[in-house]
Amino acid sequence: DTGVSQDPRHKITKRGQNVTFRCDPISEHNRLYWYRQTLGQGPEFLTYFQNEAQLEKSRLLSDRFSAERPKGSFSTLEIQRTEQGDSAMYLCASSKTRDSAGEQYFGPGTRLTVT
Amino acid sequence: EDQVTQSPEALRLQEGESSSLNCSYTVSGLRGLFWYRQDPGKGPEFLFTLYSAGEEKEKERLKATLTKKESFLHITAPKPEDSATYLCAVEIRGETSGSRLTFGEGTQLTVNP
Numbered sequence: 001d002t003g004v005s006q007d008p009r010h011k012i013t014k015r016g017q018n019v020t021f022r023c024d025p026i027s028e029h030n031r032l033y034w035y036r037q038t039l040g041q042g043p044e045f046l047t048y049f050q051n052e053a054q055l056e057k058s059r060l061l062s063d064r065f066s067a068e069r070p071k072g073s074f075s076t077l078e079i080q081r082t083e084q085g086d087s088a089m090y091l092c093a094s095s096k097t098r099d100s101a102g103e104q105y106f107g108p109g110t111r112l113t114v115t
Numbered sequence: 116e117d118q119v120t121q122s123p124e125a126l127r128l129q130e131g132e133s134s135s136l137n138c139s140y141t142v143s144g145l146r147g148l149f150w151y152r153q154d155p156g157k158g159p160e161f162l163f164t165l166y167s168a169g170e171e172k173e174k175e176r177l178k179a180t181l182t183k184k185e186s187f188l189h190i191t192a193p194k195p196e197d198s199a200t201y202l203c204a205v206e207i208r209g210e211t212s213g214s215r216l217t218f219g220e221g222t223q224l225t226v227n228p
Binding site for chain 2: 004033041042043044045050056058091093101102103106107108
Protein backbone atom coordinates (compact mmCIF):
# COMPACT_ATOMS: atom_id res chain seq x y z
CA ASP A 1 0.00 0.00 0.00
CA THR A 2 1.49 3.38 -0.99
CA GLY A 3 -0.87 5.66 0.92
CA VAL A 4 0.03 8.33 3.46
CA SER A 5 1.50 6.87 6.63
CA GLN A 6 1.84 8.43 10.07
CA ASP A 7 3.82 7.41 13.10
CA PRO A 8 3.04 6.87 15.90
CA ARG A 9 -0.66 6.11 15.71
CA HIS A 10 -1.17 6.90 19.37
CA LYS A 11 0.82 9.01 21.80
CA ILE A 12 0.17 9.59 25.47
CA THR A 13 2.30 12.23 27.12
CA LYS A 14 2.39 14.28 30.27
CA ARG A 15 1.74 17.99 30.22
CA GLY A 16 4.92 19.92 29.56
CA GLN A 17 6.64 17.22 27.54
CA ASN A 18 7.65 17.60 23.90
CA VAL A 19 6.28 15.27 21.23
CA THR A 20 7.17 14.71 17.58
CA PHE A 21 5.05 13.08 14.89
CA ARG A 22 6.15 11.83 11.50
CA CYS A 23 4.29 11.76 8.20
CA ASP A 24 5.32 9.98 5.01
CA PRO A 25 3.26 11.25 2.05
CA ILE A 26 2.48 9.46 -1.19
CA SER A 27 5.79 9.41 -3.01
CA GLU A 28 4.92 11.49 -6.08
CA HIS A 29 2.98 14.13 -4.10
CA ASN A 30 4.86 17.38 -3.62
CA ARG A 31 2.32 19.03 -1.29
CA LEU A 32 2.01 18.00 2.34
CA TYR A 33 -0.49 19.28 4.90
CA TRP A 34 -0.97 19.03 8.65
CA TYR A 35 -4.37 19.27 10.32
CA ARG A 36 -5.71 18.92 13.83
CA GLN A 37 -9.11 17.36 14.52
CA THR A 38 -11.04 17.19 17.76
CA LEU A 39 -14.12 15.07 18.41
CA GLY A 40 -17.17 16.21 16.49
CA GLN A 41 -15.25 18.80 14.48
CA GLY A 42 -13.85 18.90 10.98
CA PRO A 43 -10.10 18.97 10.43
CA GLU A 44 -8.49 22.34 11.22
CA PHE A 45 -5.67 23.47 8.95
CA LEU A 46 -2.28 23.91 10.62
CA THR A 47 0.33 24.25 7.89
CA TYR A 48 1.40 23.05 4.47
CA PHE A 49 4.54 22.47 2.45
CA GLN A 50 5.27 22.48 -1.22
CA ASN A 51 8.34 20.34 -1.53
CA GLU A 52 10.57 21.51 1.32
CA ALA A 53 9.12 25.05 1.52
CA GLN A 54 6.57 25.82 4.24
CA LEU A 55 4.17 28.07 2.32
CA GLU A 56 1.29 28.57 4.72
CA LYS A 57 0.87 28.46 8.47
CA SER A 58 -2.33 29.02 10.42
CA ARG A 59 -2.48 32.02 12.74
CA LEU A 60 -3.97 29.62 15.28
CA LEU A 61 -0.70 27.74 15.41
CA SER A 62 1.18 28.86 18.49
CA ASP A 63 4.94 29.10 18.58
CA ARG A 64 4.99 25.80 20.48
CA PHE A 65 4.24 24.07 17.18
CA SER A 66 6.84 23.62 14.49
CA ALA A 67 6.87 21.57 11.31
CA GLU A 68 9.63 20.59 8.94
CA ARG A 69 10.00 18.83 5.65
CA PRO A 70 13.76 18.90 5.19
CA LYS A 71 14.19 17.04 1.92
CA GLY A 72 10.75 17.47 0.49
CA SER A 73 9.75 13.93 1.39
CA PHE A 74 8.64 13.05 4.93
CA SER A 75 7.59 15.71 7.42
CA THR A 76 7.68 16.07 11.19
CA LEU A 77 5.39 18.05 13.47
CA GLU A 78 6.75 18.92 16.90
CA ILE A 79 4.76 20.24 19.83
CA GLN A 80 6.79 21.69 22.66
CA ARG A 81 5.60 22.02 26.26
CA THR A 82 2.37 20.16 25.55
CA GLU A 83 -0.87 21.33 27.15
CA GLN A 84 -4.08 19.40 27.76
CA GLY A 85 -5.73 21.46 25.03
CA ASP A 86 -3.32 19.91 22.52
CA SER A 87 -5.11 16.56 22.89
CA ALA A 88 -6.50 15.80 19.44
CA MET A 89 -6.04 13.73 16.30
CA TYR A 90 -3.22 15.10 14.16
CA LEU A 91 -3.76 14.34 10.50
CA CYS A 92 -1.33 14.54 7.63
CA ALA A 93 -2.40 14.72 4.00
CA SER A 94 -0.69 15.03 0.65
CA SER A 95 -1.69 16.14 -2.80
CA LYS A 96 -0.06 15.95 -6.17
CA THR A 97 -0.17 19.40 -7.71
CA ARG A 98 -1.38 22.92 -7.14
CA ASP A 99 -4.31 22.27 -9.44
CA SER A 100 -5.57 19.46 -7.28
CA ALA A 101 -4.79 21.08 -3.94
CA GLY A 102 -8.22 20.21 -2.60
CA GLU A 103 -7.93 16.57 -3.60
CA GLN A 104 -5.97 15.48 -0.61
CA TYR A 105 -5.10 12.01 0.59
CA PHE A 106 -5.09 11.65 4.33
CA GLY A 107 -3.14 9.39 6.60
CA PRO A 108 -4.72 7.51 9.51
CA GLY A 109 -3.70 10.20 11.99
CA THR A 110 -1.80 10.30 15.27
CA ARG A 111 -4.03 10.51 18.34
CA LEU A 112 -2.37 12.60 21.04
CA THR A 113 -3.53 12.46 24.65
CA VAL A 114 -1.96 14.92 27.08
CA THR A 115 -2.47 13.97 30.73
CA GLU B 116 -14.89 35.77 7.73
CA ASP B 117 -14.88 32.55 5.69
CA GLN B 118 -17.42 30.05 7.00
CA VAL B 119 -18.57 26.56 6.11
CA THR B 120 -21.71 25.21 7.76
CA GLN B 121 -23.05 21.70 7.36
CA SER B 122 -26.52 20.46 8.19
CA PRO B 123 -27.89 18.41 9.70
CA GLU B 124 -25.29 17.51 12.32
CA ALA B 125 -26.56 13.96 12.36
CA LEU B 126 -28.93 12.01 10.13
CA ARG B 127 -30.42 8.56 10.60
CA LEU B 128 -31.90 6.81 7.57
CA GLN B 129 -33.37 3.44 6.86
CA GLU B 130 -31.70 1.43 4.15
CA GLY B 131 -33.07 2.62 0.81
CA GLU B 132 -34.35 5.94 2.19
CA SER B 133 -32.84 8.69 0.01
CA SER B 134 -31.87 12.07 1.47
CA SER B 135 -29.56 15.06 1.07
CA LEU B 136 -26.84 16.67 3.15
CA ASN B 137 -26.26 20.41 2.96
CA CYS B 138 -23.08 22.48 2.97
CA SER B 139 -23.48 26.25 2.90
CA TYR B 140 -20.49 28.53 2.60
CA THR B 141 -19.55 32.16 2.87
CA VAL B 142 -16.11 32.70 1.43
CA SER B 143 -14.32 35.28 -0.60
CA GLY B 144 -12.77 33.85 -3.69
CA LEU B 145 -13.92 30.24 -3.72
CA ARG B 146 -11.40 28.12 -5.54
CA GLY B 147 -13.21 24.82 -5.16
CA LEU B 148 -15.55 22.81 -2.95
CA PHE B 149 -14.74 19.27 -1.87
CA TRP B 150 -16.60 16.43 -0.24
CA TYR B 151 -14.89 13.86 1.95
CA ARG B 152 -16.05 10.79 3.81
CA GLN B 153 -14.58 9.90 7.21
CA ASP B 154 -14.99 6.58 8.98
CA PRO B 155 -14.41 6.39 12.75
CA GLY B 156 -10.72 6.38 13.68
CA LYS B 157 -9.57 7.04 10.11
CA GLY B 158 -8.50 10.01 8.05
CA PRO B 159 -10.95 11.61 5.60
CA GLU B 160 -11.30 10.02 2.17
CA PHE B 161 -11.68 12.28 -0.87
CA LEU B 162 -14.97 11.94 -2.78
CA PHE B 163 -15.65 14.90 -5.10
CA THR B 164 -14.39 18.23 -6.39
CA LEU B 165 -16.77 20.96 -7.58
CA TYR B 166 -15.53 24.20 -9.09
CA SER B 167 -18.47 26.14 -10.48
CA ALA B 168 -22.18 26.66 -9.88
CA GLY B 169 -24.28 24.12 -11.73
CA GLU B 170 -21.59 21.48 -11.67
CA GLU B 171 -22.55 17.94 -10.62
CA LYS B 172 -20.47 14.85 -9.84
CA GLU B 173 -21.66 11.28 -9.23
CA LYS B 174 -20.15 8.19 -7.70
CA GLU B 175 -22.26 5.10 -7.03
CA ARG B 176 -25.11 6.21 -4.73
CA LEU B 177 -23.71 9.69 -4.16
CA LYS B 178 -24.24 12.85 -6.20
CA ALA B 179 -22.76 16.23 -5.32
CA THR B 180 -24.13 19.52 -6.66
CA LEU B 181 -23.01 23.12 -6.31
CA THR B 182 -24.73 26.50 -6.35
CA LYS B 183 -23.27 29.92 -5.61
CA LYS B 184 -23.97 29.59 -1.90
CA GLU B 185 -24.25 25.90 -1.09
CA SER B 186 -23.59 22.35 -2.06
CA PHE B 187 -25.69 19.25 -1.61
CA LEU B 188 -24.64 15.66 -1.27
CA HIS B 189 -27.53 13.51 -2.40
CA ILE B 190 -27.59 9.91 -1.25
CA THR B 191 -29.86 7.62 -3.27
CA ALA B 192 -31.04 4.33 -1.77
CA PRO B 193 -28.32 4.27 0.89
CA LYS B 194 -26.88 1.08 2.34
CA PRO B 195 -25.49 0.50 5.85
CA GLU B 196 -21.94 0.74 4.46
CA ASP B 197 -22.64 4.39 3.58
CA SER B 198 -22.68 5.15 7.30
CA ALA B 199 -19.89 7.65 7.98
CA THR B 200 -19.26 11.33 8.65
CA TYR B 201 -19.42 13.39 5.48
CA LEU B 202 -17.25 16.49 5.45
CA CYS B 203 -17.47 19.48 3.17
CA ALA B 204 -14.43 21.70 2.59
CA VAL B 205 -13.76 24.86 0.61
CA GLU B 206 -10.44 25.92 -0.83
CA ILE B 207 -9.72 29.56 -0.13
CA ARG B 208 -6.78 31.87 -0.58
CA GLY B 209 -4.21 31.44 2.17
CA GLU B 210 -2.97 34.17 4.48
CA THR B 211 0.54 34.22 3.10
CA SER B 212 0.66 32.32 -0.14
CA GLY B 213 -1.05 29.44 -1.80
CA SER B 214 -4.36 28.17 -0.53
CA ARG B 215 -5.88 26.18 2.28
CA LEU B 216 -8.92 24.00 2.96
CA THR B 217 -11.52 25.05 5.48
CA PHE B 218 -13.71 22.17 6.62
CA GLY B 219 -17.23 22.16 7.96
CA GLU B 220 -18.07 20.22 11.11
CA GLY B 221 -19.50 17.31 9.17
CA THR B 222 -22.76 15.38 9.04
CA GLN B 223 -22.76 12.03 10.80
CA LEU B 224 -24.85 9.65 8.69
CA THR B 225 -26.20 6.38 10.05
CA VAL B 226 -28.01 3.99 7.72
CA ASN B 227 -29.93 1.27 9.50
CA PRO B 228 -30.56 -2.07 7.77
